[in-house]
Amino acid sequence: MASNATTYKDLTPAAPLDKKTLNKMVWRSCQLQASFNYERMQAAGWLWGILPGLQKIHTNKEDLAASMEHNLEFFNTHPFLVTFVMGIVLSLEQQKADINTIRSVRVAAMGPLGGIGDALFWFALVPITAGITCNMAIEGSWLGPILYFIICFGVEMALRYGLMYWSYNLGTSAIATLTKNAKEFTRAASMLGVFVVGALTCNYANVSLGMMIPNGTAINEAGETVANYIDVQGLLNGVLPAALSLAITLLCYWLIKKKNWSATKCILLLLVIGIVGCVFGIFGGAAGEYTTPISVPWHA
Amino acid sequence: MASNATTYKDLTPAAPLDKKTLNKMVWRSCQLQASFNYERMQAAGWLWGILPGLQKIHTNKEDLAASMEHNLEFFNTHPFLVTFVMGIVLSLEQQKADINTIRSVRVAAMGPLGGIGDALFWFALVPITAGITCNMAIEGSWLGPILYFIICFGVEMALRYGLMYWSYNLGTSAIATLTKNAKEFTRAASMLGVFVVGALTCNYANVSLGMMIPNGTAINEAGETVANYIDVQGLLNGVLPAALSLAITLLCYWLIKKKNWSATKCILLLLVIGIVGCVFGIFGGAAGEYTTPISVPWHA
Amino acid sequence: MASNATTYKDLTPAAPLDKKTLNKMVWRSCQLQASFNYERMQAAGWLWGILPGLQKIHTNKEDLAASMEHNLEFFNTHPFLVTFVMGIVLSLEQQKADINTIRSVRVAAMGPLGGIGDALFWFALVPITAGITCNMAIEGSWLGPILYFIICFGVEMALRYGLMYWSYNLGTSAIATLTKNAKEFTRAASMLGVFVVGALTCNYANVSLGMMIPNGTAINEAGETVANYIDVQGLLNGVLPAALSLAITLLCYWLIKKKNWSATKCILLLLVIGIVGCVFGIFGGAAGEYTTPISVPWHA
Amino acid sequence: MQAILLAIATFIFAIDQFSLTEILYRPIVACPIIGLILGDPQTGLVVGGTYELMMVGNMPVGGAQPPNAVLGGIVGVVLAVNVGLPTEQALGAAVIFSLFGQYAVTLTFTFMSGMMAKADKAAAEANPSGITMVNNIAMCILGALFAAMAVAAYFGGQALGETLTKFSEDFSWLMAGLGAAGGMMRNVGFAVLLKIMLSNDLWGIFLAGFAAAAVLGNVDATSGAALILTAFIGVAIAINDFTLNLKIKENAGSGNGGVSDGI
Amino acid sequence: MQAILLAIATFIFAIDQFSLTEILYRPIVACPIIGLILGDPQTGLVVGGTYELMMVGNMPVGGAQPPNAVLGGIVGVVLAVNVGLPTEQALGAAVIFSLFGQYAVTLTFTFMSGMMAKADKAAAEANPSGITMVNNIAMCILGALFAAMAVAAYFGGQALGETLTKFSEDFSWLMAGLGAAGGMMRNVGFAVLLKIMLSNDLWGIFLAGFAAAAVLGNVDATSGAALILTAFIGVAIAINDFTLNLKIKENAGSGNGGVSDGI
Amino acid sequence: MQAILLAIATFIFAIDQFSLTEILYRPIVACPIIGLILGDPQTGLVVGGTYELMMVGNMPVGGAQPPNAVLGGIVGVVLAVNVGLPTEQALGAAVIFSLFGQYAVTLTFTFMSGMMAKADKAAAEANPSGITMVNNIAMCILGALFAAMAVAAYFGGQALGETLTKFSEDFSWLMAGLGAAGGMMRNVGFAVLLKIMLSNDLWGIFLAGFAAAAVLGNVDATSGAALILTAFIGVAIAINDFTLNLKIKENAGSGNGGVSDGI
């Protein structure tokens, strides 16, 4: 769980990161999703990726701990573009920027890059390359898979490498003017971060109720009596789209902030809610239909 | 017509409202729509509902008049949720908050609660309960109507009661910090209020032109000559959706503010416009088609 | 190319424009689109229209040049409503307002008026009048064209005349209070202007890729093997709608601002891009399909 | 005797559809009671249950008036019990009464708009009983109109229905006119609110609220939540303004006192 | 003689489609006049009325160029009167000329983009007649191109039409290229505006305007009103900024003067 | 021997689907390799090319898990080579394995959520190797689960497929439950972020972000770009706030120093 430190103890900017370290982190970025999980997504892979840099930057052990802690928070972006976030975050770490600023910049960058990357790579590069190469493979030629690998992996690595340097230098050159007005900058960055998290709460919403309450019969426009169902999720959408996602976020926020729950405890709670909910047919099945172990009227 | 007082004469906070008065207002809230009307909707019912509280709070007759006046302005929310607005407004009245603040908070709260309430009760609770109970009734059992009444009325009264207390306490606890910066708070609340009224002007738009001007013939894509109509409201929507509602609001605003018209005079004007408009087939019929007494080319 | 002057040398407000000059400009406004072009649209016609006024206002030659220069920037609005923009801009010129303010007001006014005018005149007045008069013409009566001309041209000229005076007076009466806080007003006007240009960049986007990359075959839901295409513009829309328009704007901005390119040079560049692009079948044909001189796989 | 009881019950249900319980008036509850009065509760239950299902998608929202559930149901029971029509036919014949119920509501709502001037006077005089009176008048009007129509249906039956249908066709323009006027009147209410809240520097906020609702209300997925989402944005604007103004105020002080952080 | 009058009339209509009255050039007005010149005003009226109805949904918006109404109508009359084709066929055969009218407009608009440098020079020298000249050149080019084509149609008739069709197919890529370039050129105009207005702290506002238009322009109900609704929001932002900056300025003063309200 | 090589290759591909190259695991690359191991690379190529085309519209986005491409492909090749099924049938029979691949991923992602506590501890102790370990554990679990299933398919063939289908139907509620829980867990991540970033005056901004995404994400044309457009708006808000706060700070100073511009 993240500590509450908001500034590093040692505020002397560290030496710029050398090429070797940057390169090492480019390679490490390939394991961004090593321990992907539902709670923090790529957090641990992200931290592992920038660890070589952080270790160089924070010689003070307490600071390293603080930095590692906040870099273990929820993280998700497109894997091929992650080094862009790395570069800019490392430039801020190096300057010992306010932790809140670093966090906000990280959050603000990851969301949009995720969307862009999905559209560019998962929905364009990969399908296009597949279109070009699959028939070769089907016709029995090894050229298919080899071309496929070279094109996709080539683009990927070029991006990982290029973005790291570009964004690290970008960050380094921008930071001087920003630290002069650090307090104002932190606030502005927080606004952006919080705004993006609000957007993520709506956009990454991934839970829905599946209850279809059989609701007697209804008389339709043609005057016929027809079986009728109440779609609970549909009603909820009428009140507020993504309402459940907002509610769960606020619930967890409240548990963590006011009741001092750990994130793990929240996860266990959600695990119980999820499974018990499906036992009673309350949630919709993300991957198709499921059968409830006990029979409930609202689950066909 | 609301006077222009913006602060109460007597600014000493009144004693907190006792349980008896709060309960009385819960019951009175049931007559929120007693004199529902097109101009101010629930205004008079709202005022009547909180009058016991206002009388306790404003011992000074002038202040009571000021308070009654501004609480007679346009009001509309969902009847089952109205006590939430009551509680918070009463907490502000009790602290003798700036009249503009009270008005803005009232306006800002009523709009969203109206939408939420409609979705929750008119579109969910009532239909669901009907689905469960109607077949019982059709099969001749009194259980149907009785269950129906108990469920719906039960939920309603529980909400009316609970929300009143919750929101009154909420308001009371928040107000101390707000009055310290009363001027800034009033401005912020006004912004919210004005923003919501802007939204209502668009969202509650309820007037449309029905003219379909026969417009010679047109040659369609297939090259055929077909009868052609100009849908005036359609054209207007292309310029600005809800343009008429905005125009009428601004017209009334101008008449009231600059020409010192009373609201009643505005209403009479609109009444004349509405009826004359339908004589000439200018407006669309909200509840289906109508026949104009004189025949005009644009009204079939 | 616009010079970088931001204030006029001679800051003494000029004498108000006399009726004769205003009338002259009303007539000149009819040639707003005389040298319409893709780069600045109505800019030269606009400048020519207000030149009589500008010449009266700026007796100082340097100021006249500065004013002419900034009034030659991109301009586009609905021709029938242009005098509204003229009036307000002239009132600002007369008061020697900050050039940035004048520009921003001009930009902020032109966009919305364009949309409103198109809806009102091109989509309503003209079609309605046509509907009334075309059958007369088809039946051989000269009344058709004559009525058509009188109605449309009448409305047009009444608007050109009326709007000029109305908006000139409006501007003149508002300006006193604004010049007191000129710096703040300029900034606010710039915000509005920049906001509108942002909106125009998206809304006036008028370039799209036409590549349909044959992408092997795909297996559709029914399990059949079908020919498959990658719609590149469709993919781009998934990343960012109007992305090309934004990219080209930023490219030109960068060339002009950082590389000191002239606008003409940018245009030549775009001309080359456009033609070469169509040689290779990269762009979509705005007006239907086209055939590429060389055969490329992505262009049918 | 039956007619009197019918009148009283209808009087109450008419009021109940907007005030009191707002549940009692629903066909499923009201119709069996009318059936009881007419001596045939079973038919009342059947008509009530059937009509409730038909009316369930027709709730009044934002002051809009659908065909009236109260009068349609009551007259349906009257026709089913007294005339002996089968349920569906009785409800079909009662449709014209539900329309007249809607007219009666429209008229009352229009008339009560005018009565607001009375309420304003009472408020200006700090006279609570004036407000009470206005409310009571409204309820009596509504109750009386409805009771009269129910009794008329009781005696007039189907024949009256046909007369009314004729009337309703002849004067459809008047009803449409009242409806159109009714639709515009809330704008007077908005104007009054704006008269007071709208300082000159808030015109933009007003228009922005309008624009926000224009998008949110016209995207399928957000239209139901348009007002709450608008409020979300409004809250952001308001809190932000509050925070900035507070800072301005405080920093003015800090400048004065010669102490300023971070400079 | 007829040919000369035809050229003159076409010259004027060509200009009129963007300048002058912007009404005279409409088929319903222009065609009868052409008919008069060719000695058959009745045919002109019929062709004009018919073509007007066809073109009415095809107005130029935001500088987009639909198939040209001027040349299509004129040549339609020419073919109907001189070749004797029935109305519909004449207009059908004239379609290729309306396309070439569109090409001529595209070319002129592209060429005039380049001429803006001339106008800039005139402006820099505070030379009004330079601006006049640029405008006149543009009008003459447009008029001349159109007049030439009308005369060509007068003499060449249907046969020319076929040649042109062939040509248009062969060089469709060039026209498409000019069209694509034309579509992008307004972005140069935006860039020039931004060059001056866009201070570093307004990048966000620029992008936000883009985002606002992206939503408003893509929701059916608001797409027609996208720019006005964007302006509503922009006005809110601008007024708000103005108000806050004023307060900052004033409070700085009040801090200095030692007088500050409410602290 | 084949089984061991198969296990090793599957282990690697399982990890590769999220880490390492994220390309190697694609059916078009992985299947031929498996084919090589089983001694029939040609079949591997055919199955790989075919399956790649089927999976291409099924990329993992935002952490969502489609039926698993790794296991489906590998088992497809196994069935095609060892059992001798034709390509389409082999892939059809492999579908159940792709589902179990998805289950395995869901389970691992759920389990690793719990493991984050371990990572937190390592972070608090500034212990890099603790982080390494967590990542390695995750990769091993995933690899082992997949390898086991591939080997099982190698020996069990079609019969195993049918058993699994049965199992999967019986416990569909458990998988659905894990899926539902998984869908909610990211909200814990958001809550942790908010815990720290969300000062009281930013509640409005949070809700406004939610509202913005609600529109942008639900309009067809902008849904793909929802987050980037939201960021555009967010950037405007942030820069604006920065600028205003800077001015407040500076003007406070100017008030203090007695020098103020423009007053």
Ligand SMILES: OC[C@H]1O[C@H](O)[C@@H](O)[C@@H](O)[C@@H]1O
């Ligand atoms: O929409 C809110 C509210 O508006 C009016 O007051 C009535 O139609 C109510 O039934 C509704 O709940």
Ligand SMILES: OC[C@H]1O[C@H](O)[C@@H](O)[C@@H](O)[C@@H]1O
């Ligand atoms: O869209 C505004 C405006 O844009 C261009 O100037 C032309 O196409 C006009 O016809 C149109 O009215």
Ligand SMILES: OC[C@H]1O[C@H](O)[C@@H](O)[C@@H](O)[C@@H]1O
């Ligand atoms: O959506 C961004 C990102 O989310 C998750 O991390 C994974 O599903 C990635 O494949 C995806 O690119």
